Structure formats: C-alpha cells, structure tokens
C-alpha cells in the first residue's frame with residue numbers, strides 16, 4: 001500500500017469506541033467496506049460527515065475516526081441534507097438501518113429521493129430492529145413466500161423499488177458477505193453527483209435466523225454485465241426478472257444523473273448572518 005493511501009486508511013480506521021456489535025454481525029463488514037471506500041476515495045476524516053441512524057447500525061459512526069452526527073430515529077437523511085446545505089464541500093454519508101429508513105424515516109427517504117441532494121445513504125438492511133431485540137422491520141419477510149400476511153406481518157417493503165419509484169438517481173445493492181463488492185458500491189455511490197442509495201444486506205446473526213449469510217449466498221446474483229443502468233425501464237425489468245427467479249440483484253441497478261440547478265448553500269457563519277434580516281422571518285413563526 002503506498003504511504004499516502006496507508007496514511008488515509010490509518011486516519012479513517014481509528015475507532016473512537018469499543019465495538020459492541022454481536023460477533024458475526026454483518027455491520028462489521030459494512031464498517032470495513034466503508035473504511036476501504038473512504039481510503040479508495042482518498043478522503044480524510046475532516047472531509048467526511050457520517051450521519052448515523054438509531055439502532056445497532058447507527059453505532060457505526062463511533063467506530064470510525066471523523067465527524068459524525070446522530071439525532072432522532074428516522075432523521076438521518078434530514079440531518080444529512082441540512083449538513084450538505086450548510087457545507088456543500090463535505091462528503092456526507094448517512095448510515096442507517098432498514099427500520100430507521102423504511103419505517104419512521106420513510107418520509108425522509110421518499111423526499112430525499114425526489115430532491116436528489118449529493119449525499120449517499122447506506123442502508124444496513126437486516127430485516128429486524130436488532131437493538132430492541134428483533135422485532136420485524138418493514139424489510140422483514142424477504143424471501144418468504146408463504147403468502148400469510150397480517151397487520152402485524154405485512155408484505156415486505158423493497159427499498160430498491162421504493163427508491164426507483166420516488167426518483168432516486170443512483171440505486172445499488174450489495175451484501176456484507178462480499179465486502180469487496182460493498183466497497184465498490186460505496187465508492188460508486190459517493191462519486192455519483194446526486195442522491196445515492198446503497199442497500200447493503202447486513203445479516204443480524206442474533207435475531208434474523210431466516211435471512212442468514214448462507215441464505216443470501218444462495219439468493220444473491222450479480223447484475224448482468226449487459227444491464228443498462230441508465231434506463232429506468234431496464235431497471236424495472238431487471239427487478240422483475242430477479243423476483244421471478246427468486247433472486248436478489250447485487251450491483252448498480254439504476255444510475256442516471258439528473259441535470260439540475262446548483263444547490264444553494266445556507267448561510268451559517270455569524271458574518272454571513274449579519275447581512276440577513278432574521279427578525280421578519282421569526283415574526284412569521286411566532
């Protein structure tokens with residue numbers, strides 16, 4: 001490893017806290033893939049903001065060196081957007097679970113997909129709320145075809161289909177059992193100029209005894225080399241083809257940068273705020 005790259009890796013890899021995930025948790029692979037991706041991108045901790053969700057996955061922000069933020073459950077994408085508006089130079093990654101993204105935070109996911117800010121979301125998708133002892137999340141039921149649903153166990157919600165429906169411009173899927181592939185998808189996501197969603201199947205070895213590493217190995221298949229990710233029709237056809245064959249696509253499913261006006265930077269420093277008449281704005285809120 002060249003010295004410069006080694007130095008970036010070492011800066012990114014310094015954990016701030018003792019790792020508390022269960023042995024074998026898929027989130028370890030997400031962490032390693034993320035370190036490798038930031039190193040590949042030659043990004044140092046000062047150039048990156050990691051916004052964590054709430055839950056086991058959200059702890060990832062404590063296991064890398066650098067800027068990090070977390071707030072309320074479901075809010076990761078909203079905080080990520082705010083940070084990007086305040087400092088467009090920052091590389092902003094939101095790292096959140098499936099419960100965080102697809103349940104309480106689904107409104108942020110829908111509208112961030114529409115708005116297309118230049119931020120990257122990694123969903124650490126395990127189908128359960130691990131931190132609260134394994135209740136079903138909206139992505140529970142992946143691969144179960146017994147057709148027995150209830151209000152308590154409704155059909156599976158697919159983040160890939162939701163993102164495509166809502167206008168996301170980069171949609172990829174990967175698996176913690178293949179960290180090299182995950183690294184590639186994160187790198188591609190960060191390089192994309194717009195909102196990038198990477199759904200990472202990250203098994204919960206403690207509470208999800210159905211979607212295990214072996215189960216994913218048997219069901220995951222790479223996106224074919226001749227797939228055209230710039231075509232929305234091709235993306236839908238690919239998703240349906242994989243569904244029919246009971247497979248899960250890994251790779252870039254959709255990528256189509258959108259032409260748009262440059263994002264406005266929010267004034268944040270006291271010197272910038274001096275020239276703005278804040279009082280009339282506050283009047284409207286009182």
Ligand code: SF4
Pocket residue numbers: 020021022024025026027056057126130131203204205206207
């Ligand atoms: Fe990982 Fe599940 Fe353990 Fe949470 S409960 S750390 S998601 S294995």
Ligand code: MG
Pocket residue numbers: 097098099124125126127128129130137
């Ligand atoms: Mg989860």
